[in-house]
Structures are given as structure tokens and as C-alpha cells.
Amino acid sequence: MAGLFDRLKTDCSSEWNAYTRHAFVTSMADGTLPQPAFRTYLQQDYLFLIHFSRAYALAVYKAPGLADMRQALAGLKTIMDVEMDLHVELCATWGITKDELEHMPEASETLAYTRFVLESGLRGDLLDLQVALAPCILGYGEIGQQNRAATPHGPMAAAYQRWFGEYASDEYAEAASDFADWMNRTADVYLTEARYSNVRRIFSQATRLEADFWQMGLNAAD
Amino acid sequence: MAGLFDRLKTDCSSEWNAYTRHAFVTSMADGTLPQPAFRTYLQQDYLFLIHFSRAYALAVYKAPGLADMRQALAGLKTIMDVEMDLHVELCATWGITKDELEHMPEASETLAYTRFVLESGLRGDLLDLQVALAPCILGYGEIGQQNRAATPHGPMAAAYQRWFGEYASDEYAEAASDFADWMNRTADVYLTEARYSNVRRIFSQATRLEADFWQMGLNAAD
């Protein structure tokens, strides 16, 4: 039986493709993505991670039971205790200091996606929050898999390959799969057919905002 | 087809009876409820209405669509623009001034029920909020109907009869029926069998906290 994620992807296939096959991604794959585009992406992604942590904390708060609380806490710890430090290290290799990260302005596209996710969760229930988070967590996994054999050319080749490598890793695939299972378990309890159109709209909107986030990177290189 | 409310009442019949047939109610019906018990109830009910207004405002915020927003707004206006003024007038006939109402401490039982309702709504979705509100709105209607022929004796007879009269009125019955229909419509979209035990727990807890609210009145007369 296919889960909720597969159904959402199928029903939002044009948004999904526009996001997972965005020019930002395809030009990373062939190495033509301008360096300033990736640099801007990296900077904003730091701010993104902060609000993503807040979204996982909100999931702990909203969880209907202890098992869901533990699942959300595991995600929160991964982001705040591991990923944010890795991100700061990665930024350092680009000459972006921690101080710079903490003081730069948040782009409209970062504000849009992160606040949409958080507010969807506050307005609705845990399922709404998970569905709003799904394009990020599951989309990055899919982008990683699709580009695992990518061989970018040019001066940025190593950096872009490293990025794809991270999201194509078995560790990431397992984390994404855990998230999809968790969302599907929530859907087993909270999803009805009558509610589906609402859930699909959240997924569609979140996916569009993720594509906008890539576009923000591209725009920075114009 | 029986709606969600009937099912909840049946499944929580002992809590429901403990609330709707509480000694506070039965002694109002025969006129033996001590005056200080009713007075304390009246005072705390004012604070209750404030938080009840906040709960309807939260329902406007959480509503998944415009029709639900309008339904919740209608309830919010009824409480803040009509019921609170009526309540202040009623209190005045008891010699309780508006200033007194605004400065008295909130009883633990008032804190308990109101914050439970609000937090249930914030943690979950509109259905969780409606289910937490239901024992109040629908229980008062049922108490009114059950006691519409009550003939209290003694010095408080007129006051208690007036109270029952309000909740036995056609206007109140219609408002309660509208609320039940609204909750049932939400349940048509958002309720699953797998979720039902969680919804029942919210209803059971809210019903117990309503019984505690009656008991608070009785305790004041000890």
C-alpha cells in the first residue's frame, strides 16, 4: 500500500517536479551553478535550520502521545546538536563566519517557507505540520538519489558533489524514510478522504515555497 | 444518524451524569442550594466567560475555512457583545459590582476548565477544541431541558428558576443545536475511528472539569 507521501507527490507532480528538478539543482548537477547562488543558499539555509528546529519543537508540543513526542525530539536533537554545527563548519570552508550567519537578514523566501510550515502546524494538528515539513525532508532525499551519479564539472565540482553526496547517503535515506513512516502513521489515525484536499493544498503550497527557495539562490547570482 | 455528541455522551455516561445531575444542579432545582454557592458560581462564571470568548476567538483562528470562521465569530460576538453584559447585569442584582468581578481571584476550578479547553485547541485541531467546549454548551442545554419544570422552594426560588429558564429557552436550545451540528460537520471531515479514543478522552476530561466547577460553588457554601 502506497503511503500518503506517494499520493501527494502524484497529485502535486507538477509542483514536485518544479521543485526537485529546479534549475538550481540541475545546474549544481552539471557544475554550472554560479558560486554566489550556492553561497546565498548556504547562508539562508542556516536561518532555515533555526526555524526548522522550531518546527520540530512545535511537533514535540503538538504530538498526541509520548511516542510521537520522542520521534519529534529525535529530529530536534539531530538538527540542533548535529546539523547546525555541520552547517557552520561547511560555511566556514566558504569563508562565511558564524557571526555573519547570525546577523544577516532573512530573505523573503526563507521567511515564507519557514513561517508557512510553523503556522500550518499551529493552525492545524501534527499531520498538517508533518505535511508542511515533508517537501523539505523528503524532497532533499529524492534530489540526493536522483543525482547520486552526478559528475559536476568546473571549479565548484567538489562542493556540489559533496552536497549531493550528503543527501544521497544511506544515513539521510534512512532519516527520510523514518520521517515518511512517521507521517504515514499519523495519517493512519488522522487522515480522512474528506480532509485530503486540505492536506494536499498544504503539500502543494510548501512545495512551491521550496522551489522559491532555490530560485532565491539563482536570483542572487544575477 | 446519531452524531458525535450522542456517542460521546453514551461512552462517558458516568462523567456526564455526575456533571449534569450534580448536587449543585439538583439543589438548585429544589431550592436548597445555599445562596453563597450560587453567588460564587456567578462570580467565577464571569471569568469563565472571558476565557470562553478567548476559546471562540481561537476557533476563528484555527478554522480550516471561511464558513467555520464565520460560525465561530458568531459565537464570539454572542458571548462578548451580549452574554457578558447580561452577566454583569445579573451580578448587579446580586450586589456584585463590575469592579468586583474584574478584580477577584480566579478559582482553581475556573483556571482548570478554561485552560484545558484552550490548550486542547492549541495542541490539536478545531475538532479537539469543539469537543472540549461541548460539555459546557451542550450540557447547559441538557440541564435546562431536564429542569424546565423545576419548581424550587424557598427564598432563592425566583433566582434559580430564572437560571433554569434561560437554559431551557428555545433560543438556547437552538444555539446548542447549532453548535452540535457544527461539531458534527467538523467530525464528518476530521474524525476517524482510530482517533476516537483521543476525542473521547478530551470530552471525558472536560466533563469532569465542569463537574468540578459546580463543586467549587458548593464548597464555597461550606
Add this chain to the structure above:
Amino acid sequence: MAGLFDRLKTDCSSEWNAYTRHAFVTSMADGTLPQPAFRTYLQQDYLFLIHFSRAYALAVYKAPGLADMRQALAGLKTIMDVEMDLHVELCATWGITKDELEHMPEASETLAYTRFVLESGLRGDLLDLQVALAPCILGYGEIGQQNRAATPHGPMAAAYQRWFGEYASDEYAEAASDFADWMNRTADVYLTEARYSNVRRIFSQATRLEADFWQMGLNAAD
């Protein structure tokens, strides 16, 4: 003593000017704004009003006292009971049906500003929510005043003049002034110097997202 709004405008003057003197506004004033730009703005503004209503409902919920609850409720009623109907009527004169309004997709820029406002309120307190709302309510008033003598040319002259007329009206000026007073009263209780940089950031971000909303209209005419 100048209030919080004046201070915020001064400290965010570049964002404020980019918003209140945006090309969308100046081209409305001279009549050169393309009709599709205004049409798209009108459509998205309907969705905006729905979420703006939700923000006022949230203000009722978050209000620290009854006076603030009443102030927020008055705003909520104005939007849901008056402005939304007027907006539907205005759209009808453009051949945009109610059904169309209710089914069109929400633009990224609409998602961004509305969810930012709502989430700022949920994360923080009433002051944060008011500051996030201020660029809309007070900015429209300022745009109305600045362009009250505008004499647009061309086929859209009447429509654009009508729009400016609404926001230059004494009624709107009074509503905006009431809002500024309300925000200033909240600031009297809740604002500290140490907190000001945080409040300023919310104002700055909200103002940028309002400018993006104008830009969305312009982009639709490309």
C-alpha cells in the same frame, strides 16, 4: 512624545519608502499601472483579508485583558462583517466572481506576509503581533494620504482614484489612528529598550513582505 510607530518608520525608513512608494503605488497614482497588475492584487487581497481576520482573532485570543480583547474584536468584525463583503462587491465590478475568489491559488507573496504575521504573534506576545500588522494597516493609511490628490490618467483612472479615496478617507484615517494608539498603549506596558531591536526586525521584515506583495501585482502584468 512620538509613539512606537514613528520610531519604527524612522529606523526602517528605507524599507518603509520602498513599500509606501513602490512602483505599484506610483503607477496607480499616474494611471499607468497595467490592469492585470491591479486585478491580481485584488484577487490576492481577498485571500489576504481571510488571514488578516485570523490575525485579529489571534489578537483576541492573545490579548492580556478585556479592553484589548474588545479592541481586537472590533477590528475582526470590521474585516469579516464589512470589508470582505465590500471586497467581493469590488471584485464583482471587475468580473471576478466569489467562486473564483474562493478557489484561486494563494500566491507565494500572500502566503509569506500573512503567515509571517500570524507566526510572529504566536511566537511572541500581542505587541509582536501588532507590530507585524502595522505596516499593512498604517502603511495603507499613509499611502492614501500621500496620494489623496492624485489624478491618474487613462482607462483605469476611476478605479485607481477610488482605491486611493478609500484609504485617504477620514474613516480609514481614524481606524489607522486607533490602531496606532492601541499599539502604543501595548508598547507602554510591554516594550523595553532591550527588546526594541527585536520589534524593529519584525517591523522591517513585515514591511519588506508588503513591498513584495505590490511586486507580485506588477509581476503578474509582465
Add this chain to the structure above:
Amino acid sequence: MAGLFDRLKTDCSSEWNAYTRHAFVTSMADGTLPQPAFRTYLQQDYLFLIHFSRAYALAVYKAPGLADMRQALAGLKTIMDVEMDLHVELCATWGITKDELEHMPEASETLAYTRFVLESGLRGDLLDLQVALAPCILGYGEIGQQNRAATPHGPMAAAYQRWFGEYASDEYAEAASDFADWMNRTADVYLTEARYSNVRRIFSQATRLEADFWQMGLNAAD
């Protein structure tokens, strides 16, 4: 310079003493607290810890910056990764199984305090949430210190002494001190004199609900 906690304790001294010197505590200190009272307390405290975790998760969500998020996350991990397991172990020594803990009904007093804390945080800001949490975290530390030399008599002596020992430990004192510092730092940014009466009311109400929680234990032994 005395911090916010000292001021609140002084201004709410009667509620504070009623809580920290409650008969539940003093009879634990001399060993006369009936075993069923402590057993009921232990059981409900498990449910309390679940909602306390949710309150810390909410603090992560509401934190105005990364440092506050990290502080709240540290508290969340302590409760969910350490304290809850210790609590389950302690309950096991009393013959209370994990399954029993997970299925017992939540007492009104547990509902009251936990939902009050959570809703105070959602309505207001991080400071409101911290002030609502303070009576628990800081009160237990004070109760531990006050009774560190207690020598309970009778069959429950070891159990009660163990309990006091935990909250009189240097580890707990340090955790409590960290929390007070954190709340004081938040107050440095967010507290004004005009706001103080509101903050004091939250502290007073939360302290009363903590005393009610002790009383729930005593009532179970009647």
C-alpha cells in the same frame, strides 16, 4: 541585585508558603504522610512530566533567539531522556508498572497546573511561560533545601528521605539556579514595571495550582 524570582516570592509569600510548607511536605518530613498519598503523587507526577516536557518544547518554539532555544532544549532533554526514565524506575520500586502509568486517568489537579502553564506560554511570551514554570522548578529546590536535614520516622522513612535527597542535591540546586538565571535574563529584556502585576498573577496562580497538586495526594489518602 535580587532577581525576578525573589521579588515574586516576596510578593506572593502567602501562596508560596502554602505551597512549599504544605502538609504533604511537612508530613513527608516527619514520616507521617500516608503511603497512598505519596503513591498517588508519584503516579500523577508521571503525567505531569509529560506535559512539562511539552512546556519545554514550547519554550524552544517560543524562544526569541538561538541561545534561549539551546537552554530550553537542554531542559527538554533532561526531562525526556533522563527524568522520565528515573521516574519509571522509582515507580517500579512501588510496584507501579509502566503500563499502569500510561493508562491511568489524569487527575483534575494535574490537568489544571499543566494546562495553565502551557496556555500561559501560548497566550504570552517566553517570560510568561518561564514564570508559570518557576513554582515547580524553583519550589522543589527550595523544598529540598528546607528539608535536607529531615529525618522522617516510620515505614516510609527511606522513601521520603530519598525524595528530599534528590531535590536537596547539588545537581538539582544547580539546575534550579540555571533556570532562575535564565528567567532573570529574559526578564532583563522583556519585563517592565507596568507588566509586573500580570507576571505576578501568573506566578501566584501557578503556585496555588502546585499547592493543589500536593492536596490531591493528601486527598487520595482520606
